[in-house]
Amino acid sequence: MSTDEHPPAHARLSVIGRSAGRARPCPFDMCDGTGFVVDEQTNTASDCPCRAGRIARVRAAQLEGRIPRRYQGVSFERPPVSDIARTAPDQIQSIRRYLRTIEQNLDSGRGLWIAGDVGTGKTTLAMLVSKGALDAGRSVAIYSLPRLLNLLRESLASESGMLDFMDRLTAVDLLHLDDLGAENQTEWVLEQLYSIVNARYEAQRAIVATTNLMPDALAEHLGPRTVSRLVEICGDPIPLYGCDRRLEHRPEFPQQSEHALLGASDLRP
Ligand SMILES: Nc1ncnc2c1ncn2[C@@H]1O[C@H](COP(=O)(O)OP(=O)(O)OP(=O)(O)O)[C@@H](O)[C@H]1O
Numbered sequence: 001m002s003t004d005e006h007p008p009a010h011a012r013l014s015v016i017g018r019s020a021g022r023a024r025p026c027p028f029d030m031c032d033g034t035g036f037v038v039d040e041q042t043n044t045a046s047d048c049p050c051r052a053g054r055i056a057r058v059r060a061a062q063l064e065g066r067i068p069r070r071y072q073g074v075s076f077e078r079p080p081v082s083d084i085a086r087t088a089p090d091q092i093q094s095i096r097r098y099l100r101t102i103e104q105n106l107d108s109g110r111g112l113w114i115a116g117d118v119g120t121g122k123t124t125l126a127m128l129v130s131k132g133a134l135d136a137g138r139s140v141a142i143y144s145l146p147r148l149l150n151l152l153r154e155s156l157a158s159e160s161g162m163l164d165f166m167d168r169l170t171a172v173d174l175l176h177l178d179d180l181g182a183e184n185q186t187e188w189v190l191e192q193l194y195s196i197v198n199a200r201y202e203a204q205r206a207i208v209a210t211t212n213l214m215p216d217a218l219a220e221h222l223g224p225r226t227v228s229r230l231v232e233i234c235g236d237p238i239p240l241y242g243c244d245r246r247l248e249h250r251p252e253f254p255q256q257s258e259h260a261l262l263g264a265s266d267l268r269p
């Protein structure tokens with residue numbers, strides 16, 4: 001069975017964003033939204049200046065651009081972000097500042113990253129940024145790093161698959177990489193990660209990232225060349241330390257009630 005009949009998962013995924021599924025009007029007012037300017041006298045067609053942008057959007061539309069369900073309602077006005085604002089107001093200010101000028105930030109390839117302990121709200125804040133970019137009509141690809149690497153491995157199955165996937169990862173307006181440093185390290189993984197970060201660095205494209213490691217530790221983990229580029233794209237990481245908030249939200253299961261503390265013999269009639 002050919003890969004054309006069953007495209008790999010990375011090629012099947014859909015994106016949300018203003019442009020998905022609709023032809024947009026030509027921003028230059030030169031074509032009818034097709035990306036081609038037709039000269040009716042000579043009956044020839046040439047590329048419209050808007051065509052490059054159209055191609056980039058179509059490529060990005062095949063990446064994962066959906067805010068995961070848990071983070072869909074994320075907002076400054078609601079917990080947990082309003083709770084985080086009480087203990088980490090400067091960090092929330094940094095995110096607000098970035099979002100205020102999101103268009104310029106994305107156009108100039110400026111990103112941000114958040115580093116800190118497990119369960120402190122890093123992914124939540126990064127999702128605010130991705131949501132802001134989507135709301136601004138930009139294309140966003142959201143991946144946890146281990147998943148992205150799995151999809152890259154899968155894309156190797158077809159000849160052009162991997163290059164194509166890499167191209168799409170470079171073309172998207174914002175690449176959201178969650179859990180940097182949580183991947184299993186191999187030479188291949190480090191190389192791929194470097195390729196992704198370097199391609200975006202060269203194309204001046206923004207990255208938003210989260211990690212449990214500060215830059216020095218991350219450089220040991222991922223290599224200094226990757227981290228040096230990330231620092232230039234994202235600046236200094238926004239620190240978010242503290243206790244694991246997931247522990248406060250864990251459900252109380254019946255087993256934890258006093259009945260569960262009874263031994264098996266106490267349950268016999
Ligand atoms: N300051 C906070 N106050 C209340 N709840 C919070 C706070 N920070 C995070 N949470 C809640 O804790 C959980 C973990 O948040 P999140 O996934 O953003 O953490 P994280 O820092 O990305 O964790 P990890 O390092 O494990 O990826 C979520 O359920 C979130 O709603």
Ligand SMILES: [Mg+2]
Binds near residue numbers: 122124178179210
């Ligand atoms: Mg996280």
